[in-house]
Amino acid sequence: MCGxxxxxxxxxPEHARSAFATLAHRGRDNxxxxxxxELFLAHHRLAITDTHARAHQPMRRGNLLLSFNGEIYNHRQLRSVLKNAVWQTESDAEVILAAYATWGIDCVxxxxxxxxxxxxxxxxLYLVRDRFGEKSLFYHLTPQGIVFASELKAVKPFLASVRLNEDALHSYLSFLAPTPPHTFYQGIEKLASGEWLCYQRGQLTRQRYYQPLACPASAINDATTALSLIEQQLHDSLRSRLDTQAPVAALLSGGLDSAMLCAIAAEQGKKLPTFTLGYQGYGRDDERTNAKITATELGLEHHEVVIGRDDFAEQLDHVLTAxxxxxxxxAALPLYMLMQHIAEQGFKVVLSGEGSDELFLGYRQYFECLDIEQLAQLKHKNWLKNYFHAHFSMHKEWEWYKRVFDNTLLFRTSGEKFTDLQQNRLLRQNIRDNASLRFLxxxxxxxxxSAHQHPAQWYSFIDLQLFVGEHFLTKLDRVSMAHTLEARAPFLNHNLADLVLSxxxxLRIGKGESKALLKQIARRYLSEPIIARKKKGFAYPYLDWLLTTSGLELIESVNAKTGLFNEEALAQCLDMGRKGKIKQHIWGLYVLCHWLKREML
Known part of the structure; x- marks a missing residue:
């Protein structure tokens, strides 16, 4: 993993070197x-595949020049296919160059x-982002050229001024993170997952080369076949992601996803050291007990990392800046601290379970929405439509029913937070109902x-694109690479995703039980109490701790200077926050105001 x-x-040169230095945390090996x-190309390296100096980057082969961040897990297999290549290293970077020389940009x-x-x-110049967005890539077009980098902080110095991108603001409030191509900085954009762009003589071409719904619809309708193929693909994905000489650890919660990764790895002969978070004084919020039971059942070396309110206050600014x-x-803050601990123990790679919930329908909201979708078939629904319009509520459930009766899109990612109507009340500008649909x-x-028409396919697809690609994976990359640690997500294997969505x-829904297919496979590897555990999520007392750090006062002070929010609506939100309600809404406002104060005030 690199920068x-x-x-x-x-x-x-001085300006370029200074900007490049801001990415030093992404690769301290070289x-x-x-x-x-007219060319400045630079690379910070975390050496994992072929650690020898011969594999350092940028790497040049003839007329081709490469700077690459990430891992090509099938690079050895590709070497056997690229028979005309003359190899000088054992690195996957060299395989990218040879593959491009053979297939052009279709090498991806x-x-x-x-x-x-x-x-x-x-x-x-080709800029390429992987299929699910595990690695980010940002760019800024100038009158004379283009600047690009793994993180925004290295591109920002080339802006003439820092100005807020309103589209990023609204998509962030709606979906937890800015949607592509937007960033919060006017003038800086990001590639979407599964996309490449070509810059040539001032002209920009973008192309999507992958999207999960290109697979055939309902091609597998036999449960035995589906389970066998998925299990095999899970093994293949784990095997390729564990094929490294670098020391590997695994995140372990009390849930099924991380337990399955560890169980399959153990069956393949690799018992991974595991790490779990706990919270001082808030035992009800952590999963140490369940994680320890799982680790003991699998015979794994297990570590617990406990953080408290003082750690939260000390690290908050560092995390939001990162x-x-x-x-x-x-979850970015505790995960940042957990990654720091794992890196300090000498690990270079850590496994994480992103993507499983979205592929295997692991959220309760999926099944709630599937039920609500049925109301669209009611022949006589005008009365209900009028009733919902006449009895306004800020609760998301009211919004869901209203959408069905209005014949508009119900499910807008599992990360939908501030609805358009809520934004209209909160912001000092008119936000029309359904305005956020432009981002979707x-x-x-x-x-x-596509050939896929079932609502569940839409749920998985949009969540993989935005909830995972722009939210979870952005967090995972920043907090792991802040400590020069590579995070791998075995569920985000495109062959596995294509298979599951086929x-x-x-069959994926089963009898309305979350992760029905994965749980059936899990019974070969884990005991029933582990499989049957209720999904808990990554919960911790962040709002309680934020209230002790003058977090709400920061929101009020920033609003006094910017006038961004309606004072009465904001006061109502903050009052609810002081009562322990709408926790993630409050967190989102705090994070936004922290950025506004840091960047624009």
């Missing part, structure tokens, strides 16, 4: 720079991995033109 940075066009007229179709890379072919822009995920429109068009949705 990449580059400029095409005129540049100041830093290399290529400086040529051959990669199983997580990656963001910049590849220069003469005057053509994220670069607002991200509404309170490109994804909805893909769904409607299963008849009725």
């Amino acid at each position: 990449i940075f580059g400029i095409l066009g005129p540049y100041s 830093s290399s720079i290529i400086e040529e007229p 179709q051959h990669f199983d991995g997580m990656f963001a890379f910049a590849l220069l072919d003469g005057d053509k 994220l670069d822009e607002p991200l509404n995920d309170p 429109a490109p994804y909805r068009a893909i769904f409607e033109h 299963v008849d949705p009725l």
Whole structure:
């Protein structure tokens, strides 16, 4: 895992080197720079595959130049296919160059991995992001060229001024993170997952090369076949992600996803050391007891990391600064501290369970929405429609029913937080009902033109694209790489995703039990008490602790200077927060105001 940075066009060497230095945390094993007229390409390396100096980057082969962040898990298999290549290293970076020389930019179709890379072919620059967005890539177009980097902090210095992107603000309030291509900085954009762009002589071309719904619909309608194929693919995904000489650990909660990863790894002969978080004085919120039971059952070396209110207060600014822009995920802070502890123990790689809930329908909200969708079939629903319009409520459940009776889109990601109507009340600007649908429109068009029509397919698809791709994975990358630690997510294997989404949705839903297919497979590896545990989520007393750090006062003071929020509506929100309600809404406002104070006030 690494940090990449580059400029095409005129540049100041001192300015470029200073910006590149802001990414040093992403790779402390080596830093290399290529400086040529109109070209600055640089790379911070965390050496995992071929740690020898011969594999340092940027890597040049003939007319091709590469700076690559991530892992190509099938690089060894590709070497056997690329028979005309002359190999000088054992690195996966060299495989990218050889694959591009053979297949052009279509080489991305051959990669199983997580990656963001910049590849220069003469005057053509390709910027590429992996299929699910595990690695980010940001860019800024200038009158003379383009600047790009793994994190926003390295691109920001090239802006003439810092200005708020209103589209990022609204998509953040709606869906926890800015939707592509938006960032909070006007002038900086990001690639979407499964997308590449080409910059040549001032012209920009973008193309989506992967989307999960390209797989056939309901191609697998036999449960025995589905279970066998999924289990095999899970094994293949784990095997490839454990194929490394670097020391590997695993995150372990009390839930099924991380337990399954550890169980399959153990069956493959790799008993991974595991790490779990606990919270001082808030035992009801942590999963140490359940995680310990799982680790004991699997015979794993287990570690517990306990944090308290003082740790929260001490690290809060560091974490929000590391994220670069607002991200509404309170789990970022404890996960940041857990990653720090894992890195200090000498690990370079850690496994995480992102993607399982979305693939295997692990959220209760999916099943609630499937039930509510049925109301659209009512022949006589005008009375109910009028009733809901006449009895306004700020509760999300009211919004769900209203949408069904209005014949508009019900499910808008599991991360939907501030609805359009809530934003209209809160912000000092008019937000029309359903305004946020513009951020979902490109994804909805893909769904409607696909062979997949069942609502459950839409739930998985949009959550993989936004809830996972822009929310969970952004958090995972920033908090792990802040400590030069590579996080791998075995459930986010495109072969596995294509397979699961090809299963008849009725088999995926089963009898309305979350993760029905995964639980059936799990019975070969885990005891029933572990499988039957109620999903708890990553809960901790963040609002209690935020209230002790003058967090709400920060929101009020920023609003006094910016006038962003309606004072009465904001006061009502904060009053609810003081009573322990709408916790993540309050966290989202705090994170936003922290960024506004840091960047614009």
